[in-house]
Amino acid sequence: xxxxxxxxxxxxxxxxxxxxxxxxxxxxxxxxxxxxxxxxxxxxxxxxxxxxxxxxxxxxxxxxxxxxxxxxxxxxxxxxxxxxxxxxxxxxxxxxxxxxxxxxxxxxxxxxxxxxxxxxxxxxxxxxxxxxxxxxxxxxxxxxxxxxxxxxxxxxxxxxxxxxxxxxxxxxxxxxxxxxx
Amino acid sequence: xxxxxxxxxxxxxxxxxxxxxxxxxxxxxxxxxxxxxxxxxxxxxxxxxxxxxxxxxxxxxxxxxxxxxxxxxxxxxxxxxxxxxxxxxxxxxxxxxxxxxxxxxxxxxxxxxxxxxxxxxxxxxxxxxxxxxxxxxxxxxxxxxxxxxxxxxxxxxxxxxxxxxxxxxxxxxxxxxxxxxxxxxxxxxxxxxxxxxxxxxxxxxxxxxxxxxxxxxxxxxxxxxxxxxxxxxxxxxxxxxxxxxxxxxxxxxxxxxxxxxxxxxxxxxxxxxxxxxxxxxxxxxxxxxxxxxxxxxxxxxxxxxxxxxxxxxxxxxxxxxxxxxxxxxxxxxxxxxxxxxxxxxxxxxxxxxxxxxxxxxxxxxxxxxxxxxxxxxxxxxxxxxxxxxxxxxxxxxxxxxxxxxxxxxxxxxxxxxxxxxxxxxxxxxxxxxxxxxxxx
Amino acid sequence: xxxxxxxxxxxxxxxxxxxxxxxxxxxxxxxxxxxxxxxxxxxxxxxxxxxxxxxxxxxxxxxxxxxxxxxxxxxxxxxxxxxxxxxxxxxxxxxxxxxxxxxxxxxxxxxxxxxxxxxxxxxxxxxxxxxxxxxxxxxxxxxxxxxxxxxxxxxxxxxxxxxxxxxxxxxxxxxxxxxxxxxxxxxxxxxxxxxxxxxxxxxxxxxxxxxxxxxxxxxxxxxxxxxxxxxxxxxxxxxxxxxxxxxxxxxxxxxxxxxxxxxxxxxxxxxxxxxxxxxxxxxxxxxxxxxxxxxxxxxxxxxxxxxxxxxxxxxxx
Ligand code: NA
Ligand code: NA
Numbered sequence: 016x017x018x019x020x021x022x023x024x025x026x027x028x029x030x031x032x033x034x035x036x037x038x039x040x041x042x043x044x045x046x047x048x049x050x051x052x053x054x055x056x057x058x059x060x061x062x063x064x065x066x067x068x069x070x071x072x073x074x075x076x077x078x079x080x081x082x083x084x085x086x087x088x089x090x091x092x093x094x095x096x097x098x099x100x101x102x103x104x105x106x107x108x109x110x111x112x113x114x115x116x117x118x119x120x121x122x123x124x125x126x127x128x129x130x131x132x133x134x135x136x137x138x139x140x141x142x143x144x145x146x147x148x149x150x151x152x153x154x155x156x157x158x159x160x161x162x163x164x165x166x167x168x169x170x171x172x173x174x175x176x177x178x179x180x181x182x183x184x185x186x187x188x189x190x191x192x193x194x195x196x
Numbered sequence: 197x198x199x200x201x202x203x204x205x206x207x208x209x210x211x212x213x214x215x216x217x218x219x220x221x222x223x224x225x226x227x228x229x230x231x232x233x234x235x236x237x238x239x240x241x242x243x244x245x246x247x248x249x250x251x252x253x254x255x256x257x258x259x260x261x262x263x264x265x266x267x268x269x270x271x272x273x274x275x276x277x278x279x280x281x282x283x284x285x286x287x288x289x290x291x292x293x294x295x296x297x298x299x300x301x302x303x304x305x306x307x308x309x310x311x312x313x314x315x316x317x318x319x320x321x322x323x324x325x326x327x328x329x330x331x332x333x334x335x336x337x338x339x340x341x342x343x344x345x346x347x348x349x350x351x352x353x354x355x356x357x358x359x360x361x362x363x364x365x366x367x368x369x370x371x372x373x374x375x376x377x378x379x380x381x382x383x384x385x386x387x388x389x390x391x392x393x394x395x396x397x398x399x400x401x402x403x404x405x406x407x408x409x410x411x412x413x414x415x416x417x418x419x420x421x422x423x424x425x426x427x428x429x430x431x432x433x434x435x436x437x438x439x440x441x442x443x444x445x446x447x448x449x450x451x452x453x454x455x456x457x458x459x460x461x462x463x464x465x466x467x468x469x470x471x472x473x474x475x476x477x478x479x480x481x482x483x484x485x486x487x488x489x490x491x492x493x494x495x496x497x498x499x500x501x502x503x504x505x506x507x508x509x510x511x512x513x514x515x516x517x518x519x520x521x522x523x524x525x526x527x528x529x530x531x532x533x534x535x536x537x538x539x540x541x542x543x544x545x546x547x548x549x550x551x552x553x554x555x556x557x558x559x560x561x562x563x564x565x566x567x568x569x570x571x572x573x574x575x576x577x578x579x580x581x582x583x584x585x586x587x588x589x590x591x592x593x594x595x596x597x598x599x600x601x602x603x604x605x606x607x608x609x610x611x612x613x614x615x616x617x618x619x620x621x622x623x624x625x626x627x628x629x630x631x632x633x634x635x636x
Numbered sequence: 637x638x639x640x641x642x643x644x645x646x647x648x649x650x651x652x653x654x655x656x657x658x659x660x661x662x663x664x665x666x667x668x669x670x671x672x673x674x675x676x677x678x679x680x681x682x683x684x685x686x687x688x689x690x691x692x693x694x695x696x697x698x699x700x701x702x703x704x705x706x707x708x709x710x711x712x713x714x715x716x717x718x719x720x721x722x723x724x725x726x727x728x729x730x731x732x733x734x735x736x737x738x739x740x741x742x743x744x745x746x747x748x749x750x751x752x753x754x755x756x757x758x759x760x761x762x763x764x765x766x767x768x769x770x771x772x773x774x775x776x777x778x779x780x781x782x783x784x785x786x787x788x789x790x791x792x793x794x795x796x797x798x799x800x801x802x803x804x805x806x807x808x809x810x811x812x813x814x815x816x817x818x819x820x821x822x823x824x825x826x827x828x829x830x831x832x833x834x835x836x837x838x839x840x841x842x843x844x845x846x847x848x849x850x851x852x853x854x855x856x857x858x859x860x861x862x863x864x865x866x867x868x869x870x871x872x873x874x875x876x877x878x879x880x881x882x883x884x885x886x887x888x889x890x891x892x893x894x895x896x897x898x899x900x901x902x903x904x905x906x907x908x909x910x911x912x913x914x915x916x917x918x919x920x921x922x923x924x925x926x927x928x929x930x931x932x933x934x935x936x937x938x939x940x941x942x943x944x945x946x947x948x949x950x951x952x953x
Contacts, residue, residue, distance in 0.1 A: 043472065046479075050471025053262050060446035064439045067815075070778075078801060081442060082254045088262055088475075089253035089482045095472070096479030102219035103480060103534045107583050109217045117217065124218050131225060135245060142246035149712055151688075154786050155801055163250050171249070236642075236698070243696035244684060251686050256803055366648070366680070370809050437813030440806050489684060496682035497642075 034180050035098075041173060042094040049091030049166075056084040076155035083153070086163040090170030097128065097174045098181070122185025129178035136171035139164055199235055203498035206231040210491070210541075220537040221483035228491030235497040244493075252489055253482065256442055257363055262478040263445035264354050267452050268310035269470040269477075274456035276423055277319040280305045281327070283416035286408040293395035293402035295331055296341035299324040300387045303345030304380075305420070307352040308427045309448065311359070312477070313535075313578055317346025317586045321593050334401035335597035337394060340605025343586040344387055344612075347575045350535075352380035353431065354445070356481070357535060357574065361567045364543045367560075369441045370434055374631045375564040379572060379620055386612035394608045422455045435634060481536060488540035495544060505548040515553035516621075522546055523573050523617065530577025534585065538574055546570075561628040568627040569620055576613050579606045637666075637674030639865055641857075644699035646687040649679035651828065652892050653703070657885060661876065669872040675701070691856065695749045700861045706852050707785045714933055715743035716755065716852055718947055721929055722791040722922045723915070725760040725850035726951050728893065732756035732886025734950035735852060736879050742943050751857040753877035756885040758822045759893040760847015761788070764835040765818030766811065769908035771839060773917065782807045782819040787929075788849040791922045792820065804829065811835060820848060823896030824889060832903040839908045845915040846951075855881070 060081060063074035096102065104124075109117055143164035151160040206227050213223040232241045252258075271277075284298035284305070291297070303320045310316050321342045328338035350357045353373035362369040395402040408416075430448040433439050439447065456462035495501055508518055529538055550566045551559060578586040581603050591602055620626055643662070647653050654677060662675035681687065683699055690704035691713075706713035707720050716739060718724070725731045735755045739746070761784060763770045770776055777796040783789030789799045802810055810816040811834040818835060826832055841847055855877075862873065900907065926944060933940030 046472050046475035047468055050266075050468070050475050053259075053266065053474070054449070054467075054471060056259075057263055057266070057446040057449040060443050061450040064443045064447060068438055073800065076801075078256050078803070078806070081259045082256050085256070085259035085262070086250050086254035088478065089258075090249070092262075092475040092479035093483070095475050096483065099476055101476050101480045102221050102483060103537060104217050104219045105214050105532055105534075105583060106217055107532050108215045120217050124222060127226065128219070128222055131222065135249060138242060138245035139249060142250065145246060145692075149709070151709055151712070154710060155789075160250075160254075163254055167250050240696065240698045243693075244698050246696075247689060247692070248684060251684075251689060254686075257805065366805075368805070368809065370813070435813065437815055439815060440802075440809050493682065493684040496678060499676065 038173075038177055038180060039098060042098045042177065045091045045170065045173065046095040049088040052084050052091075053088045056081050076153070079153045079156050079158065083158060083163055087166045090166040093132075093170045094173040094177050097132075097177045100181075102128075118185050122182045125178050125182035125185060129175050129182055132171045132175035132178060136168055136175055139167045139171060143168060197234065199498040200500055200503060202231055202234050203495055203500035206491070206494060206498075214533070220534065221480075221487040223487070224484070224491040224537075224541070225487035228487065228489075228494045231494035232490060232497065235494060248489070249486065252486055257359075257369075258482075258485070260359055260369070260442040260445050261356060261481060262474055263442060263449055264311035264356060264359070265315075265477050265481075266470065266474040267445060267448040268312050268315040268349075269473045270449065270452040270456055270462075270467075271306065271309050271426075272315055272319045273466050273470055274452065274460040274462060276309075276420075276452075276455065277302065277306055278323045279416075279419040280423060281320065281323045283420045285327070286413045286416040290405055290407040292399065292404050293337070293391045294404070295324070295328045295333055296337050296391045296395075296402055297388055299328065299338075299341050300345040300348070300384060300391070303342070303348045304352055304384050305423060305427075307348035307350075307380075309354075309423065309430065309452070310349050311354040311356040313346045313349035313575070314585055314589055316349030317342060317589045318593065320345060321590055325590075325594055331405050332403045334398070334605075335594065335601040336605030337391070337398075337401045338605070339590045339594055339597050339602040340607070340609055341387070341391060343579050343584070343590045343602065343606050344390075344609035346586045346589065347578050348380065348383060350571065350575055351376065351383050353377065354441075355571070357539060357571055358567065359441075360481075360485070360536060360539055361543060361570060364540070365547050365563055365567065367563050367567060371560075371631045372564060372567055373431070373441075374435065374634055375568055375627050376571065378626050378630055379568050379616070382616050382619065382626070383572075383613075386616050387609055390608040390612040422459060426451045426455070484537055484540055488537075491541070492544045501545045501548050504545055505552040508549050509552040515555050518549065518553060519555075519569075519621065522550070523569065523621070526570070526573040527576060527580070530574060531580050532583045533577065534583075535574045535577055538577065539570065543570065555624065557624055557628075561624065564631060565620075565624040565627040569617070572613070572617055572620060576610065576617075579610060579613075581606075638669075638672040639861070639869060640674045640676060641700040641861065642676050642678055642683065643701040643703070644678045644681070644683045644690060644693060645703040646681050646690070647679055648828075649677065651679070652824075652895075654679055656892075657888055658703075661881075665872060665876055668875065669869055672866075672869050673872060691747075691750070691854070694856050694858050697858050697860060699858070701753070701855070701857045703853060703855050706854060710786060711932070711936075713743075713746045713854070714936055715739060715746055715938065715943060716854060718852075718929070718933075718943060719757050720785060720850060720852045721787050721926060722849050723846040723919045724947065724951060725757055725847035727847075727886075728757055728759040728850075728889035729883060729886035731850060731951065732882045732889075733879070734947060736882035737950055738943065738947055740879075741946065742938065747854070747856055749859050751859050751862045751873075753855040753857055753873075754881040754885055755852065755854055756882050756889065757850040757852050758824055758889045759850065760841065761820045761822050761849045763818055763820055763839040763848070763910075764826070764831050765837045765839070766814065766835050767817060767837070769837040769839045769906060770818075771908050771910050772914055779818065780816045782810065782816050784820055784849065785851065787925055788820060790925055791849070791918070794921050794925075795918060808834065822850070822893055823900060824892040826896040827899050832900045832905060835905070837906045837908060838900055839910050841910045841915050842912045845910075845912045846919065853885075855885070 060077055063077040067073035143161050147161040210223055210227045281302040284301040288294045289298045303316050307316050353376050358372050362372050430444045434444040578584050587602055665673040688708035690702040693699050694702040706716035719735045739755050779797045781792055781797045782802050783792055783799045793799045808829050930940035
């Protein structure tokens with residue numbers, strides 16, 4: 016169900032634009048790193064399950080590790096989704112609009128995305144300081160909880176930059192140069 | 197301002213925003229945040245944002261989502277789908293319309309190790325569509341059976357939609373998976389019947405072909421043993437007491453990887469592609485989960501869901517009427533909206549309402565029954581025009597089949613689904629009987 | 637109403653804590669203030685976040701009142717956590733009163749920025765198991781048990797059990813399919829998780845012996861919300877909080893406990909007694925955990941030995 020077809024309506028030729036030459040690899044590395052982390056967690060959990068069912072006792076704190084990994088992934092995956100226009104929307108009722116108008120509308124939403132991610136990033140950086148100040152740790156692994164905020168601040172910041180860079184040429188025709196090399 | 201009024205405005209604005217192309221995650225998040233500021237205070241909203249993102253996703257329960265998605269993507273890359281389809285084909289492909297049935301059966305098998313409909317539809321279409329066209333199947337029948345078959349990805353456990361429902365309503369995921377089994381089998385039967393009726397009416401659209409000999413048939417089974425092994429270990433392990441759902445998903449990832457490495461020679465670059473694909477799908481789901489979270493907190497602040505539930509509890513309306521109203525609402529919304537967004541949007545209001553009604557069931561049974569019905573009606577949205585994600589997948593893969601043909605091809609399956617909904621609504625026992633038997 | 641207070645907690649709305657305590661208490665506040673105080677209930681973490689955030693949410697004004705567990709944020713509220721050590725709890729009422737006293741005497745600075753309304757505990761945890769009762773150290777050997785908190789987990793590990801820290805949802809799954817053999821929880825939560833159906837044996841310490849563990853709870857209020865009230869309304873809050881409230885909640889938890897026990901009995905499960913000598917033996921083994929706790933309190937600039945001694949004195953009184 017809920018995945019999106021990435022090729023669908025890809026009206027955006029900017030993949031080769033100068034800015035995106037830098038942004039795309041960063042987003043892909045971020046997502047790939049997140050993927051490797053969750054993949055590693057899957058292997059660790061499997062080992063833990065096998066050990067436990069052999070009566071050797073599971074890996075201590077595997078639950079907590081999975082939780083930390085899930086938080087990290089959510090943040091690291093985000094910029095790529097933003098870059099790929101991966102967010103679901105309903106385009107049925109605006110299909111009658113001229114292409115330019117649709118694009119401009121999408122640009123406005125993307126700009127709002129940029130504002131939202133920037134706001135979240137700012138608040139998460141405050142949250143990071145707060146949680147670090149409390150010295151909150153996970154119960155078993157004693158892993159500092161603020162670690163989970165680092166990818167969150169990074170992921171939202173990068174998503175904000177990506178969304179901003181994408182939205183401007185969509186809204187202002189004069190800025191289309193940002194897209195095409 | 198009256199909280200209920202604010203909540204009403206929120207719902208209206210949200211729908212308007214969605215209708216003018218605003219991404220659903222963004223619409224729910226922004227409308228929710230503004231509503232939150234009015235109902236509580238902007239200060240509280242800012243404080244909430246300090247930790248909300250990390251809080252939400254530092255979750256063992258939610259980790260099951262990327263894990264099952266990764267397992268599905270790995271399964272897609274390992275060529276499992278080809279073996280599955282060949283096996284189904286060898287056994288039933290020769291009958292009239294048999295290839296379409298084989299495609300549905302293949303989708304069911306693939307769905308038993310994948311939690312997503314789009315993955316199932318696209319993976320199976322890749323192998324089944326060319327084969328059907330080669331044997332002279334019409335565009336309508338071949339695309340329709342694959343679009344409908346794809347929905348088995350979420351109807352048959354594991355299912356990402358059911359996981360989200362379980363999280364929203366604090367139900368047991370294992371029991372919900374069990375509850376979905378009989379309705380899932382009914383779906384397969386319904387699709388088979390739809391195909392049989394269809395080829396009866398239009399015999400030229402699903403021609404017969406040569407029957408495979410017994411040796412071929414048996415050999416085809418040998419090629420899918422690992423699919424059966426993954427299915428048995430993952431779901432059997434969860435039901436049989438060896439591990440929890442998230443652990444099952446992890447085991448599934450590792451087993452699918454093994455199959456990929458040893459059977460299909462999966463390369464490291466392909467593994468990385470899987471991880472990148474997983475990132476895209478997961479981020480999209482999580483963004484909606486986060487947006488819906490703010491929206492739902494704001495709704496809770498207005499106390500509107502509780503008031504709606506109270507209204508229906510006290511109103512003199514037959515519970516079944518309310519239930520049918522919700523189903524109709526879902527079917528209409530499903531024509532234009534994405535399944536996951538719909539669930540995240542409606543369940544926080546509908547679930548307390550349904551639980552406040554007396555259907556003569558135990559609360560847990562009622563929760564499972566409603567979960568299954570929600571799953572089925574929401575899933576129908578994937579194949580109802582004009583916005584049906586599965587239709588788009590098939591359409592993107594079969595450029596030669598006009599959209600009108602695809603719509604025509606899904607019609608018999610939509611009819612089958614209506615019959616199934618009627619069955620599930622009339623006989624709640626179909627949804628909870630197996631749970632009672634297995635889980636005691 | 638003059639003031640609307642949002643009460644946030646993590647249990648579902650049908651839990652006895654809400655129906656038997658929060659709702660009557662809110663009604664009393666309303667009546668005593670002539671309708672000036674309106675308490676709105678937000679069960680099941682409806683206002684977002686996870687249970688460990690409840691204290692922060694109260695401090696920041698995301699909610700006005702929260703019911704929270706100090707052990708959810710290890711080391712942040714150490715004095716309030718003390719009663720959650722193994723082998724402290726006697727019964728809920730007495731332990732709650734002792735906890736409130738301890739907080740009055742030593743826990744002054746712990747909940748800064750919040751007004752504390754009550755401190756309490758539940759009754760001691762019991763061992764609910766699938767296959768056999770636990771009445772000796774030997775019975776614990778190799779038993780896969782779900783521990784309710786860190787300290788209890790350490791204690792059970794020292795006694796030879798294989799401890800897991802599943803979240804409760806996973807615990808229910810684990811108990812139903814046999815991933816784990818049992819759990820350590822009070823009777824009070826038995827009905828909520830249908831533990832009576834998931835397990836067949838319950839082992840409880842002999843009468844008079846200390847309980848295996850308990851969790852501590854704090855009912856707290858946003859300081860600004862309190863400061864912003866008129867004096868009349870403040871007085872209503874004051875009259876309905878503090879020692880009397882702590883004792884009342886404790887007593888209520890003893891009633892919940894009795895009800896939970898009756899559910900287990902009705903199911904026909906075996907209830908075994910852990911002899912006082914066994915408890916004494918376990919207590920001895922758990923001493924290092926208490927010593928480590930004293931050290932932790934000392935590190936925080938508190939007099940750990942004095943706090944623990946006072947707690948024991950109050951509990952033995
Ligand atoms: Na599935
Ligand atoms: Na649709």
